[in-house]
Amino acid sequence: MEPIEIGLWVTSFLLVLVVVGMRVAFAAGLAGLVGLIWIFWAKFGYSPDKFGKALTVSVKIAGQVPHSKVSSQALSLIPTFILIGYLAYYAGLTRALFEAAKRWIAWLPGGLAVSTVFATAGFAAVSGASVATSAVFARIAIPEMLAIGYNKRFAAGVVAAAGTLASLIPPSAILVIYAIIVEQDVGKLLLAGFIPGAFSAVVYVLLIVGIAMVFKNVGPPVTGFTWRQRFEALPGALPIVFVVVIIICFVYNPFGGDAWGTPTEGGALGAFVVFCMALWRGMRWGEFKSALLETAKLTVMIFTIIWGVLIYVRFLGFADLPGAFSDWITSLEMSPMVILICILLAYAVLGMFMDAIGMLLLTLPVVYPAVMALNGGESVAAADSAFGMSGPMCAIWFGILVVKMAEFCLITPPIGLNCFVVAGVRDDLSVQDVFRGVMPFFIADGVTIALLVAFPAIVLYLPSLAQ
Amino acid sequence: ATEWNVSVWGKRRAFTEHVEKLAELVSAKTDGEFTLNISYGGLSKNKENLDGISIGAFEMAQFCAGYHRDKNPSITVLELPFLGVNTLEEEVAVSHAVYDHPAAQKDLARWNAKLLMTSPMPQYNIVGTGDPRDTVADFKDMRVRATGGIGQAFSAVGAVPTSVTATEAYNAMESGVVDTVAFAQHAHLSFGTINRADWWTANLNPGTVNCPVVVNTDAYDALSGAEREALDSSVDEAIAHYLDNYGALLAKWDQVLEEKGVTKVMMSEEELAKFRTTAADPIREQWIKDMEAQGIPGQELYDLVIKTLTDTRAGN
Amino acid sequence: MAGNAAVLEDGSLISRLDRKLLHVEQVLALLSGLAVFSLMLLAVVSVGGRNALNAPLPGYVDWIEQVMPLIAFMGIAFVQRDGGHIRMDIVIGALRGRALWLFELVSILLILLLMLALVWGSWSHFTRSFDFAAPLWSRDSSIDIGLPIWPAKLLAPVAFSVLCLRLVLQAWGYGRAMVLGLENPPAVPMILDAAEQAAAEAEQLVGHEDDDAMSGQG
Numbered sequence A: 001m002e003p004i005e006i007g008l009w010v011t012s013f014l015l016v017l018v019v020v021g022m023r024v025a026f027a028a029g030l031a032g033l034v035g036l037i038w039i040f041w042a043k044f045g046y047s048p049d050k051f052g053k054a055l056t057v058s059v060k061i062a063g064q065v066p067h068s069k070v071s072s073q074a075l076s077l078i079p080t081f082i083l084i085g086y087l088a089y090y091a092g093l094t095r096a097l098f099e100a101a102k103r104w105i106a107w108l109p110g111g112l113a114v115s116t117v118f119a120t121a122g123f124a125a126v127s128g129a130s131v132a133t134s135a136v137f138a139r140i141a142i143p144e145m146l147a148i149g150y151n152k153r154f155a156a157g158v159v160a161a162a163g164t165l166a167s168l169i170p171p172s173a174i175l176v177i178y179a180i181i182v183e184q185d186v187g188k189l190l191l192a193g194f195i196p197g198a199f200s201a202v203v204y205v206l207l208i209v210g211i212a213m214v215f216k217n218v219g220p221p222v223t224g225f226t227w228r229q230r231f232e233a234l235p236g237a238l239p240i241v242f243v244v245v246i247i248i249c250f251v252y253n254p255f256g257g258d259a260w261g262t263p264t265e266g267g268a269l270g271a272f273v274v275f276c277m278a279l280w281r282g283m284r285w286g287e288f289k290s291a292l293l294e295t296a297k298l299t300v301m302i303f304t305i306i307w308g309v310l311i312y313v314r315f316l317g318f319a320d321l322p323g324a325f326s327d328w329i330t331s332l333e334m335s336p337m338v339i340l341i342c343i344l345l346a347y348a349v350l351g352m353f354m355d356a357i358g359m360l361l362l363t364l365p366v367v368y369p370a371v372m373a374l375n376g377g378e379s380v381a382a383a384d385s386a387f388g389m390s391g392p393m394c395a396i397w398f399g400i401l402v403v404k405m406a407e408f409c410l411i412t413p414p415i416g417l418n419c420f421v422v423a424g425v426r427d428d429l430s431v432q433d434v435f436r437g438v439m440p441f442f443i444a445d446g447v448t449i450a451l452l453v454a455f456p457a458i459v460l461y462l463p464s465l466a467q
Numbered sequence B: 001a002t003e004w005n006v007s008v009w010g011k012r013r014a015f016t017e018h019v020e021k022l023a024e025l026v027s028a029k030t031d032g033e034f035t036l037n038i039s040y041g042g043l044s045k046n047k048e049n050l051d052g053i054s055i056g057a058f059e060m061a062q063f064c065a066g067y068h069r070d071k072n073p074s075i076t077v078l079e080l081p082f083l084g085v086n087t088l089e090e091e092v093a094v095s096h097a098v099y100d101h102p103a104a105q106k107d108l109a110r111w112n113a114k115l116l117m118t119s120p121m122p123q124y125n126i127v128g129t130g131d132p133r134d135t136v137a138d139f140k141d142m143r144v145r146a147t148g149g150i151g152q153a154f155s156a157v158g159a160v161p162t163s164v165t166a167t168e169a170y171n172a173m174e175s176g177v178v179d180t181v182a183f184a185q186h187a188h189l190s191f192g193t194i195n196r197a198d199w200w201t202a203n204l205n206p207g208t209v210n211c212p213v214v215v216n217t218d219a220y221d222a223l224s225g226a227e228r229e230a231l232d233s234s235v236d237e238a239i240a241h242y243l244d245n246y247g248a249l250l251a252k253w254d255q256v257l258e259e260k261g262v263t264k265v266m267m268s269e270e271e272l273a274k275f276r277t278t279a280a281d282p283i284r285e286q287w288i289k290d291m292e293a294q295g296i297p298g299q300e301l302y303d304l305v306i307k308t309l310t311d312t313r314a315g316n
Numbered sequence C: 001m002a003g004n005a006a007v008l009e010d011g012s013l014i015s016r017l018d019r020k021l022l023h024v025e026q027v028l029a030l031l032s033g034l035a036v037f038s039l040m041l042l043a044v045v046s047v048g049g050r051n052a053l054n055a056p057l058p059g060y061v062d063w064i065e066q067v068m069p070l071i072a073f074m075g076i077a078f079v080q081r082d083g084g085h086i087r088m089d090i091v092i093g094a095l096r097g098r099a100l101w102l103f104e105l106v107s108i109l110l111i112l113l114l115m116l117a118l119v120w121g122s123w124s125h126f127t128r129s130f131d132f133a134a135p136l137w138s139r140d141s142s143i144d145i146g147l148p149i150w151p152a153k154l155l156a157p158v159a160f161s162v163l164c165l166r167l168v169l170q171a172w173g174y175g176r177a178m179v180l181g182l183e184n185p186p187a188v189p190m191i192l193d194a195a196e197q198a199a200a201e202a203e204q205l206v207g208h209e210d211d212d213a214m215s216g217q218g
């Protein structure tokens, strides 16, 4: 059998394992190992006495992958970003942010909901994980909205949707994972997330203000804060500013002049600032220990999928499936843009049933080379490309698009995790309530994605400055 | 038909042209009976290509000695600072002389690997920002991105070698994490460090990395006579193609320097001599001592390099 | 997709073994967490040293690469214990009783098979980098400051072996549940439906929020 056919069989085997509920990391690792054994045994002519040799070679190849792939400086950003998020809870940053946002902008129509979006966007700048962000704001923001007569479904929808901002606005674990898989510059990808993240937030805000103006009972404005009260609320939110400035400046210096260091250093120093803040706020060993354990759990979970999937990817390398897939994609008689939109729609469907990280890790090794080929290759110049951007820029643009798709899937039924978390935090809300409340934000996200596709400059402006 | 998998990394570039040429020649000479499938990173990580050869995952691979000095101590003689190699032709001559030495072959035999040919790299001259540094004293406190033996040499004259990966080198230079970066010309071009540069040391020639192409010994022994002949006889031609190709790149280099207004720094022979005595001599002596302690004939390997260099120059 | 789940405990032998192993797993996971913290300190030392003393941490990248396996592997059994490795549970979540335990058992045995292979493979990766005869026993060293890599490579087979113990225990737990027809077996993670899982996740954050409130205006 040809390696490519083996590749297709093993990929089907992997999908079956995932669907029947095997843990994704191990399903991918097992599929990869089985595939390697098959390829090598085929190479040795399937003779029974050579099976042992095929097994040995394959096991040794697979056994290299975990150590080899996790020993990477770029991947060290993931645990750092996760730690920042956990420490931020202890530093009291969430409540401080919401309080500040409320005092400054709750006078708008739908004011508390708007404040929630802004506070979440701010928190997103220290948190790398969407689900945790929604959980925290469900506890802080929903009670206040309900207290002044908000529709409870609407309030829940706002929190579930706003939580998705955490993965676009850096720091973002999922953007780092994308960068690793496709071997692109992590710093530029993180930078690229800022404007689309802020852009998504603005679209949410416009939607909320619109709804609040049309349906007067949905979200009344909150007024009456004095300027003194407003300024008093700022210091508590200050560490966010520190962290954002540090991370930006270590990637790209917006004030002109040199950046201050590397993304790795920026992430770690950001964590250090939040750590000091948490200590100052009274964090003790017990809390610190649980922050470390929670960080370890989430990190290990992510890393296990990473190396598991990379065993499968190593097998794909021997089977040359990605090459065959991109040859097939580029041979299609359709415009590249139509194909790209089909790919994004496929992600929307897949995302309804799969976790974002698992989905990206499983699909990107095959899909990413195809998209790059569609644009005209890794090193194509903007003028010769299908999407009007150079190879590296296309990698960044597509990364932001798929991450936005993956985030979109966090709020779509049937398994929109953010919605489950919000419902789980609030006893008075059912999952159905949250899904109904989040519905308008589908439209907002749809608009955002369409605009990001139509105007790539929204994504590419910042990274092109850092060239 | 015999099919070999070849593991290299990155993208197709000057650094891999001899492997591409080799594949072309071998296939042509055997009427497509013996083919090399070159994979850019699909089969292994670059630092683990020797492991892959040892396992039998693929039949041919490229790696650099400096990626893992303890895996291949003998051939790190070629990465000692200030060996005095000036051209790619000289680099090929000294590399192949060392590859033919029994000590190097024994060293690589632990990985079931047979040294086939080198990937000659030019000297890792540095690009820097600010005022040109053309004396040894100027190197004091200079933050330089340089690894291994070259890093040690700079450290010996008071510079501060700084760890950044090749892909972060541009960023590190832009952010002042380093003042200077040591790379071969093609890497200065592809990692963009030349775009930040005010000057480039044209004759410092601090040393280079050595990146052999090896084959799996069992696979090599299993080749038919005709196939082995096709492979062996193509090496020189593949190297010649590599040199032509890199030569074109070097010609372009001068043009790039001119366009970007980068100063070519020429150090005086006196300053170079100062650098050599401070940096090169102690590092070499230490290296020889370490090798002899492991039972590797360090002195003999070093002498072989120097003798080959002299012979090559005499031959020209 | 679901991660977290609950593990029931009782006085049975398997549950006591489960808790013994849990202690080991927790220590290893905390080691992972401390290693993350050390990344932060490394950066502070490196940036601080560079800017204040013109003395960057030598081999900063090498050190990060050495710490990463510690972070990535040590907690792997701890996460498996709670059923924290993500999976799609639409199909398996619809099963009940013996059918469910059978599916879980088969899945665990397949994972065990993979992990035994990886213990072998990663051990062989380690042995290629280790040599009693070499200086520092090292046959593989880092690119910049030449740190021996074998200690980091050894972490993979060690952590994977602990995971194999955990998998044997879980296979036993599911097998026992299947044979005895148990409703709520101990020592294995129970599937929670998405709502229960979300409640559990939220509960975990309650603690954080209380601290938040306690620490003043927050």
Ligand code: NA
Pocket (backbone or CB within 6 Å): A123, A124, A125, A126, A127, A128, A129, A165, A166, A167, A168, A169, A170, A171, A172
């Ligand atoms: Na974020």
Ligand code: NA
Pocket (backbone or CB within 6 Å): A351, A352, A353, A409, A410, A411, A412, A413, A414, A415, A416, A417
């Ligand atoms: Na979903």
